[in-house]
Amino acid sequence: MLIRKAEQRDLPRLLEIYNREVVNGTATFDLEPLTLAERQKWFDAHNRDNHPLLVAEVEGVAVGYASLSRFHEKAAYGTTVELSVYVEPAHCGRGIGQTLARAVIDSARADPRTHRVVSLVTASNTASRRLHEKLGFRHVGTITEAGMKFGRFLDVDYWELAV
Template sequence: MIRDASIADLPAVAALYGREVVGGTASFEMDPPSLAEMTRRFEAVRRHDLPWLVAEIDGTFAGYAYLSPFRPRPAYRYGVEGSIYVDDAERGRGVGRALLTALIERARAMGLRHIMGAISDSTTSEASISLHHALGFRDAGVYRQVGWKFDRWLDVTLVQLDLSPDGHPPRTPGLDLTGGLA
């Protein structure tokens, strides 16, 4: 089940993200953010009326995903960046696909133009890269050896989904970027 996240979900969100910070390469942070910091990030995303979603399997938290503004300049107001985190125990069960599909549907309904993804550690993130490709994302480049974590250099693979490939002018005003980025 995919649903909108609430403040009550943030302890589980912070715990999952904290495990990724400490033991994984999906984040280049080195110290897990506090619950207060994760709450601040959640509220920043919601201030932009962007989705922050939670996945549950049999009523148990399985992962989360959200969209955030791509860049702070006004011309970028039709682009967002997607972030997805799935609990290790739930990987391979379609949670990531369900979350990413829901983000795409929400972004399209908002009249946005692009969803960008930055997938860390290209050498061990084949499943994430393949998922994005399967849902229509195209390669947009690679930042090579830009992160140093766990005593090695890490790449970041950039992907992009064009939600309006016909190129028509925007039908909505886009994101209000005056409130700052998440």
């Protein structure tokens, strides 16, 4: 497995991985698949400032990614970034998500512009909860029934890591 900075050529594959979760899962609260143009805006906001976007590549194919994104648009939040990790289902359970998350968190620790890494995790996502615990995140609260997807309300856990 190779962990590397995402490149423009990766975008269609990253979109495919993300949209699979949009359609089938609750890790994201997007309800409709995103277009390539919509995801391009997200891509363009990464790999600059304190917002890395890393890809896990297996046998030449991107199978997952991790990013640190702006947590909030207001300027005072600039030292806080939000972690996202998505791995293709066929490659889950192999440590790829953890390796990606550690790599992107290492970049946060090395960047003096970053003070906190936060994650918003669907409370029923036990794999993500375990990952955040392994990474040293602290659970700081839950918003009950924060969103609705697939006809049911979903709680969202907030996690934070001081870097």
